Amino acid sequence: MDKLLLxxxxxxxxxxxxxxxxxxxxxxxxxxxxxxxxxxDSKQAKELGIRSNWACxxxxxxxxxxxxxxxGKRAMFCCxxxxxxxxxxxxxxxxxxxxxxxxxxxxxxxxxxxxxQDEQDSRQYADFAxxxxxxxxxxxxxxxxxxxxxxxxxxxxxxxxxxxxxxxxHSRAGVxxxxxxxxxNNLTLPADKRxxxxxxxxxxxxxxxxxxxxxxxxxxxxxxxxxxxxxxENKKLGIVACGLGxxxxxxxxxxxxxxxxxxxVSQYPMPxxxxxxxxxxxxxxxxxxxxxxxxxxxxxGLLKNNKPIHGRLDGxxxxxxxxxxxxxxxxxxxxVEGGFEIPQIVAPRPPKLCDGCxxxxxxxxxxxxxxxxxxxxxxxxxxxxxxxxxxxxxAIYSTVDMGASITMxxxxxxxxxKPTVAVIGDSTFTHSGMTGLLDCCVDNIPVTVIxxxxxxxxxxxxxxxxxxxxxxxxxxxxxxxxxxxxxLSPLAKNHEENxxxxxxxxxxxxxxxxxxxxxxxxxxxxKRKMLxx
Amino acid sequence: MKIDIIxxxxxxMGALSSAAIISKAAxxxxxxxxxxxxxxMSQRGGDVQSHLRLSDEPxxxxxxxxxxxxxxxxVEPMEALRYVNFLNKKTGWIITxxxxxxxxxxxxxxxxxxxxxxxxxxxxxxxxxxxAKEVKNPKGVNMVVLGAASxxxxxxxxxxxxxxxxxxxxxxxxxxxANIKALRAGxxxxxx
Numbered sequence: 001m002d003k004l005l006l007x008x009x010x011x012x013x014x015x016x017x018x019x020x021x022x023x024x025x026x027x028x029x030x031x032x033x034x035x036x037x038x039x040x041d042s043k044q045a046k047e048l049g050i051r052s053n054w055a056c057x058x059x060x061x062x063x064x065x066x067x068x069x070x071x072g073k074r075a076m077f078c079c080x081x082x083x084x085x086x087x088x089x090x091x092x093x094x095x096x097x098x099x100x101x102x103x104x105x106x107x108x109x110x111x112x113x114x115x116x117q118d119e120q121d122s123r124q125y126a127d128f129a130x131x132x133x134x135x136x137x138x139x140x141x142x143x144x145x146x147x148x149x150x151x152x153x154x155x156x157x158x159x160x161x162x163x164x165x166x167x168x169x170h171s172r173a174g175v176x177x178x179x180x181x182x183x184x185n186n187l188t189l190p191a192d193k194r195x196x197x198x199x200x201x202x203x204x205x206x207x208x209x210x211x212x213x214x215x216x217x218x219x220x221x222x223x224x225x226x227x228x229x230x231x232x233e234n235k236k237l238g239i240v241a242c243g244l245g246x247x248x249x250x251x252x253x254x255x256x257x258x259x260x261x262x263x264x265v266s267q268y269p270m271p272x273x274x275x276x277x278x279x280x281x282x283x284x285x286x287x288x289x290x291x292x293x294x295x296x297x298x299x300x301g302l303l304k305n306n307k308p309i310h311g312r313l314d315g316x317x318x319x320x321x322x323x324x325x326x327x328x329x330x331x332x333x334x335x336v337e338g339g340f341e342i343p344q345i346v347a348p349r350p351p352k353l354c355d356g357c358x359x360x361x362x363x364x365x366x367x368x369x370x371x372x373x374x375x376x377x378x379x380x381x382x383x384x385x386x387x388x389x390x391x392x393x394x395a396i397y398s399t400v401d402m403g404a405s406i407t408m409x410x411x412x413x414x415x416x417x418k419p420t421v422a423v424i425g426d427s428t429f430t431h432s433g434m435t436g437l438l439d440c441c442v443d444n445i446p447v448t449v450i451x452x453x454x455x456x457x458x459x460x461x462x463x464x465x466x467x468x469x470x471x472x473x474x475x476x477x478x479x480x481x482x483x484x485x486x487x488l489s490p491l492a493k494n495h496e497e498n499x500x501x502x503x504x505x506x507x508x509x510x511x512x513x514x515x516x517x518x519x520x521x522x523x524x525x526x527k528r529k530m531l532x533x
Numbered sequence: 534m535k536i537d538i539i540x541x542x543x544x545x546m547g548a549l550s551s552a553a554i555i556s557k558a559a560x561x562x563x564x565x566x567x568x569x570x571x572x573x574m575s576q577r578g579g580d581v582q583s584h585l586r587l588s589d590e591p592x593x594x595x596x597x598x599x600x601x602x603x604x605x606x607x608v609e610p611m612e613a614l615r616y617v618n619f620l621n622k623k624t625g626w627i628i629t630x631x632x633x634x635x636x637x638x639x640x641x642x643x644x645x646x647x648x649x650x651x652x653x654x655x656x657x658x659x660x661x662x663x664x665a666k667e668v669k670n671p672k673g674v675n676m677v678v679l680g681a682a683s684x685x686x687x688x689x690x691x692x693x694x695x696x697x698x699x700x701x702x703x704x705x706x707x708x709x710x711a712n713i714k715a716l717r718a719g720x721x722x723x724x725x
Binding site for chain 2: 005256326336339348351354
């Protein structure tokens, strides 16, 4: 078969389609978005009837995937690393129920925080839940591993995580597809009717099963070929190279000939026998992990009486941020002749709100309205509008996690901060803001929530927002007084009027909602082009 | 044979579509390739870059090691300088448009930028924007730069043209031809 030129994300998507997927469930988040988009745009997926609409958050997405697996079909869930936090509840408990139809979770991590608020490592979650985790080192492996993941998910009745990072998710390479597409599973309900009833009496039994499964999962890790130990002549150092760390290591040895023994790890649980062998025959170990030093810590243990183990913890590799060929070269003692020095005149060019972006007008109006209220602080959230924290706006003072603007404003109001204002996007509001607004209404907190409605999930590239057409009715239903739900058009010509409305609602001593509504400028252009066609 | 390229610019200037075109041509020629790029928040008017690696042998790292890059292709002069730590000091080339895209208050003086680029032994610093305008494709600056780079790419210009056709096919024949013209105009400058 011909090679397809695919992003790591796209290789995962194509593999899932070819592996008999019935549905993908996700909320957009960099660097995972392209997986679901690929399936949404795939003609083949459409013909096969694979469901692929966006969910309103990662928790609802994962639960729907678990439901599809319950019904016997193959389901995939995708998220960025912090999405795992939102989905953590169903995630942990789905390890206890186990899977029926193949159930694969894709977690796309973002070391170096290219587009995220932290660099948490999702392998930690897989270990926490005691489920298998696969960590592909290239696009072809990503394609092949999706097939394998569905197979072992059904064989051992367990959800399986595939963990990728930005560099693989957003890097293209040639990928060879399998010839035959596996047909989708038929609807088959769990044979054990109590499998998914996690009453303590059942859960205790299931948990023992999960513990018992670990032996099988370890055997898979030791023998299935995704983890390999290649012996080297020089026994001074043995190297454990996880995921992409393997590529950066091998980049430094032409022709792939590393003088040291190398254990390439792409499947967890960590293969203990292979690791023991490497440890026994090497004087020292180096652990190269793309992400946090999870396995370095585990290998090191708590006591300091073992052989030297190097990695991120002792500074052999930098403690945070992505690996690179150069950082790994340094760790194995290879001197690199670098390039030129970057001239000092090169200035940073941070991202900014687009020209014509509706958020610009909203922030200009908000900044003017807030002047009247002294040194109060505006809480905000995660989306393009987070860029309002930078000059020239300097309009917002928090961005912590999805939905936190409203609830943090509530807590601050309860600490007597006056006035309290939250700024959140339409899609983030339906993701995790609605329940916070309900808390405000139940406690009748004087807070003004500004829901910036640009008709789309903008930052990840114009995905459909679950909020579209529903915001006012959601707010009314939750209990906001309709007289204090105000819709504005964020345009320069309406500036004075918008400032006036904002001042009125900020001064109001109850829950108020302001909805500045105008299409994202990128989305408006896309729409125009689509209409032309 | 291997060639490591960094393509760069500011979000929305088309640096990434050049990367996709070279990748397609390379894959057609049966080469191994890896191309890492920036998505997400930084695309909003921030700096964007793509590491593109081509080789007749399998490639390990998605990222180019520092000091090994053969070619920096930039549609903006300050952006070209941002990645010179990756450039091979002896054999590396910079090919960049000379027109600054000023969307920050502290954009450096153009004379200083030119001075820094002149310190790199192998470079083409040219007003590719005017060339794009001359061939009536003002949005095709990235294609002109790509055309100029084709001389150093070790990829046949015909293969690149095929990839341009494939890349723009869904936008219609007119756009395909305009981009081919821009590509050829760029090549002429490199050949001069």
